[in-house]
């Protein structure tokens with residue numbers, strides 16, 4: 165039976181899908197270790213989630229109705245927060261869906277390409293591969309700035325240029341002059357997508373107030389990080405009204421479940437925004453403390469910058485350290501397979517308590533190492 169299904173799938177499956185593997189979310193990577201039942205609670209510092217879980221209320225009053233495609237309660241509140249017009253905004257199932265919609269609307273499968281700048285967020289490439297869209301790469305310079313000359317050499321060869329700022333996983337911001345050069349060079353040629361998933365941790369560097377100035381500028385935002393709502397699946401695409409109109413042609417008719425819209429509207433209320441600001445400040449403080457302690461430990465070298473809610477570091481003992489942390493149910497993210505990030509691990513800033521637990525474990529790891537050598 166399974167052999168028959170297998171050969172049917174082989175016969176039918178799209179050529180570009182054949183080679184893909186299902187997405188390994190940060191949590192799924194460790195699902196097995198979560199199952200065993202000893203008392204120790206796992207600590208998840210591997211997916212750049214917020215340590216805060218805020219409370220919301222949901223009314224079932226309209227659950228019998230199909231929801232609005234673009235609920236105005238959410239659109240109006242986010243447009244106000246971002247300082248743009250509601251015609252320049254699209255809400256979707258996470259920023260990830262924004263990435264997918266951009267690729268589906270602006271890249272013809274089997275023909276067009278996107279440009280990415282590794283090391284960077286993995287979903288640009290994954291979405292392109294899934295859609296049978298090509299990928300060109302202009303790796304970041306050693307200091308993680310954009311390699312402008314290489315990027316420029318792809319003019320008229322790519323339809324979308326993805327720039328992540330602050331960049332995941334390096335935590336670096338891209339200099340405004342660099343983004344400006346890319347926008348100008350690709351004017352009339354490609355859309356430049358600035359992924360601002362972490363912008364609330366580097367608020368003064370948003371490009372949202374430049375939409376009028378550059379008609380090929382697209383910005384991605386999310387409620388998953390600073391707003392502490394990764395479980396909600398709610399993100400935003402900011403661009404001029406005609407780009408938004410084009411994305412609305414390819415989005416599902418009912419992408420925003422009614423409970424999601426209700427919760428997003430609460431998160432974007434005055435009270436929700438002030439909660440977010442307070443929590444961002446607390447995370448920034450914790451990040452500084454974590455950094456100060458980390459640099460004193462073992463052979464740890466900080467890598468990149470701290471413009472988001474995570475810290476990247478390098479250690480020659482990355483595999484032993486990772487194994488040690490996993491055996492204590494402390495989960496951080498291995499980034500060592502990314503371009504130029506050999507031996508690098510990424511820590512999401514957690515609660516004060518979680519960060520202390522992590523530091524204690526790292527410290528005892530290096531003590532054990534020291535005793536052995």
Ligand SMILES: *Cc1c(COP(=O)(O)O)cnc(C)c1O
Pocket residue numbers: 212257258259260261285328331332359361385386387388394397398399
């Ligand atoms: C987390 C993240 C996203 C995805 O956000 P969702 O809204 O949860 O889909 C997009 N870009 C970057 C750089 C991220 O780190």
